[in-house]
Amino acid sequence: MKQFKPQPGFTVLAYKLALDPNTTANRHLHSHGGAARAAYNWAVAYITAVWWQRKAEQSYGIAEDQLTEWRSWSLPSLRKAFNEDKRTNPRFAHWWGENSKEAYNTGLANAAAAFDNYAKAKSGRRKGRVMGVPRFKSKRKAHPTCRFTTGTIRIEPDGRHVTLPRIGRVRFHEDASRLRALLDAGHMRILSATARLHRGRWFVSFQVEEKHRLVKVARPDTAVGIDLGIKTLAVLADSGGVLGEEPNPRHLERAQKQLRRAGRVVSRRQGPDRRTGQQASKRWEKANRARNKIHHRVANLREDTLHKMTTRLAREYGTIVVEDLNVAGMGRNRRLSRRVADAAFGEIRRQLTYKTRRRGTRLVVADRWYPSSKTCSRCGVVKAKLPLGMRVFVCENCGLVIDRDANAGHNLAALAARTTGTGVAGDLDLVKAKSKPRGADRKTRSTRPRHEAGTGRAGGTIPSPRAGAETGDRQQDTGAQLVLW
Structure with missing residues (x-):
C-alpha cells in the first residue's frame, strides 16, 4: 500500500x-x-x-x-x-x-x-x-x-x-x-x-x-487522571482535586432484550450450512438484516459516546493520565467479558493517543503494575489487598474514606507530576518504566515483578501522590510510561 x-x-x-x-x-x-x-x-x-x-x-x-x-x-x-x-x-x-x-x-x-x-x-x-x-x-x-x-x-x-x-x-x-x-x-x-x-x-x-x-487547550497546565471502570465508565480527577464522572451508558446491555427476540426469529428460519451446501432462505436473510441493524445501532451509539468524551478531554487538559489495562485478560472473565467489551477500554486509549498527538498535548500511560486503587491518595500507604467488591477505600493509617475509583483518579493525576517533574504541560523529565518479566501479564506468583523495599509491599509506603505535585522534582517515578507527541 x-x-x-x-x-x-x-x-x-x-x-x-x-x-x-x-x-x-x-x-x-x-x-x-x-x-x-x-x-x-x-x-x-x-x-x-x-x-x-x-x-x-x-x-x-x-x-x-x-x-x-x-x-x-x-x-x-x-x-x-x-x-x-x-x-x-x-x-x-x-x-x-x-x-x-x-x-x-x-x-x-x-x-x-x-x-x-x-x-x-x-x-x-x-x-x-x-x-x-x-x-x-x-x-x-x-x-x-x-x-x-x-x-x-x-x-x-x-x-x-x-x-x-x-x-x-x-x-x-x-x-x-x-x-x-x-x-x-x-x-x-x-x-x-x-x-x-x-x-x-x-x-x-x-x-x-x-x-x-494547533489550538491551545482550555487548561494546558492541568493534568487529569482517568480511572476506567464498568459501573462508571470513567472517573476523572485533575491536579486541583476536582472530580467528575462519565456514566456508563451500557448500550449493549440495554439492547439485549431486542437482540434475544431477533435471535430467536433468526434461529427459526432456514439459514446457510457450509457442510451440506444449504442456501439461506429469503426470510432468514431478512431476519438476519434486522438483527444486524440492532448491532449496528449499538456500535454507532458506543462510538458516538466515546468520541464525545475523548474529544472533550483532549480539548480541555494539557496532560492526560490513563492506565495500561490488560483488556484481553479482562475479556477472558466469563462474568465480565460482555460488559468489558461494551465499555471498550482499548478504544478509549486509542482515541486519546491520536487526539492528544493532534493537539500537541501529553498522554501519560501508568504502568500496568502501578497500584492506583490500593494506594492512599492522602498519605501514600499501599494496601496489601483490595478486592473488586470493596468499592470504598478506607485507609487504616490516616483514616481517609473515599470512593475506590475516585482514589485511583487522584493517584493517576498526581502520577503526572512525578513523571514529568512538575506536572505542567511543556516541562518534561522523562522517566522510563521498569521492564516487566516475560509472562508478567499472567499475574502468577512466579512472574510477578519483585517489589523493592518501601515501594508497594504490604505495610510499606510510597511518596504521597498529592505531595508529589509540590515536590515532584525530588520524587522517584513509581511506574509510568510517557507517550509524548
Missing part, C-alpha cells in the same frame, strides 16, 4: 463521511468492491498453488534444486502477473474492464500485505499474535472496499457530492462544505479515497494532507 510523506508544516489526516448513493452508484460501488475481492482471491490462489506444488514434489522425492520456483508476493510482481492473466482467465476476461484499475490494485495490495505479515510473524519479526496463511474472502462475509489513489477524486463545490474514478458523482449523507473550504484555501490536499461498505451503509474515507492548526 502506498505511503505518503507529508510536506513540512502539513500532517496526514483522515476524514470519514457517510454516503447516500443512488441505484446506479450503489451498483458501481458493489462492482468495484467485488473486483477487489476477486483480485485478492486470485493472488491467494496464485501464491499458495506453488506451495502445494512444491509440497507434492517433495513427497515424490524430487531434489530441492529441481522443485518449482517460488513466486514473489510483492505488489509489483502480483500486478504484473495479474495483468498477464486477466485477459485469458475466464473469471476476468468478460468483465475486468468494467471497473477501475484501482479496484484490482486494492485487492492485490491487501494480498501482498497479508502474505508479508504472515512471513514476518512466522520469523518472529512482527509483534502481536502469529498470523496464519491468508485465506480466500467469502462474498457473503467480506466487506466490499476499494481504495482510489489516482484519477478524479474531487469534493464538488456544493459540498454535498463526491466524484470518484469510474463511479462518478455520489451524494454525501452529510455536509462536507468545511472540507471543500479547506481545499479551496490551499490548506488541504486529497491523497486518496477509500469507499467501504460498513454496518449496512457506504462510507468514503479521505486521506488528506492538511496544514497544521
Whole structure:
C-alpha cells in the first residue's frame, strides 16, 4: 500500500463521511468492491498453488534444486502477473474492464500485505499474535472496499457530492462544505479515497494532507487522571482535586432484550450450512438484516459516546493520565467479558493517543503494575489487598474514606507530576518504566515483578501522590510510561 510523506508544516489526516448513493452508484460501488475481492482471491490462489506444488514434489522425492520456483508476493510482481492473466482467465476476461484499475490494485495490495505479515510473524519479526496463511474472502462475509489513489477524486463545490474514478458523482449523507473550504484555501490536499461498505451503509474515507492548526487547550497546565471502570465508565480527577464522572451508558446491555427476540426469529428460519451446501432462505436473510441493524445501532451509539468524551478531554487538559489495562485478560472473565467489551477500554486509549498527538498535548500511560486503587491518595500507604467488591477505600493509617475509583483518579493525576517533574504541560523529565518479566501479564506468583523495599509491599509506603505535585522534582517515578507527541 502506498505511503505518503507529508510536506513540512502539513500532517496526514483522515476524514470519514457517510454516503447516500443512488441505484446506479450503489451498483458501481458493489462492482468495484467485488473486483477487489476477486483480485485478492486470485493472488491467494496464485501464491499458495506453488506451495502445494512444491509440497507434492517433495513427497515424490524430487531434489530441492529441481522443485518449482517460488513466486514473489510483492505488489509489483502480483500486478504484473495479474495483468498477464486477466485477459485469458475466464473469471476476468468478460468483465475486468468494467471497473477501475484501482479496484484490482486494492485487492492485490491487501494480498501482498497479508502474505508479508504472515512471513514476518512466522520469523518472529512482527509483534502481536502469529498470523496464519491468508485465506480466500467469502462474498457473503467480506466487506466490499476499494481504495482510489489516482484519477478524479474531487469534493464538488456544493459540498454535498463526491466524484470518484469510474463511479462518478455520489451524494454525501452529510455536509462536507468545511472540507471543500479547506481545499479551496490551499490548506488541504486529497491523497486518496477509500469507499467501504460498513454496518449496512457506504462510507468514503479521505486521506488528506492538511496544514497544521494547533489550538491551545482550555487548561494546558492541568493534568487529569482517568480511572476506567464498568459501573462508571470513567472517573476523572485533575491536579486541583476536582472530580467528575462519565456514566456508563451500557448500550449493549440495554439492547439485549431486542437482540434475544431477533435471535430467536433468526434461529427459526432456514439459514446457510457450509457442510451440506444449504442456501439461506429469503426470510432468514431478512431476519438476519434486522438483527444486524440492532448491532449496528449499538456500535454507532458506543462510538458516538466515546468520541464525545475523548474529544472533550483532549480539548480541555494539557496532560492526560490513563492506565495500561490488560483488556484481553479482562475479556477472558466469563462474568465480565460482555460488559468489558461494551465499555471498550482499548478504544478509549486509542482515541486519546491520536487526539492528544493532534493537539500537541501529553498522554501519560501508568504502568500496568502501578497500584492506583490500593494506594492512599492522602498519605501514600499501599494496601496489601483490595478486592473488586470493596468499592470504598478506607485507609487504616490516616483514616481517609473515599470512593475506590475516585482514589485511583487522584493517584493517576498526581502520577503526572512525578513523571514529568512538575506536572505542567511543556516541562518534561522523562522517566522510563521498569521492564516487566516475560509472562508478567499472567499475574502468577512466579512472574510477578519483585517489589523493592518501601515501594508497594504490604505495610510499606510510597511518596504521597498529592505531595508529589509540590515536590515532584525530588520524587522517584513509581511506574509510568510517557507517550509524548
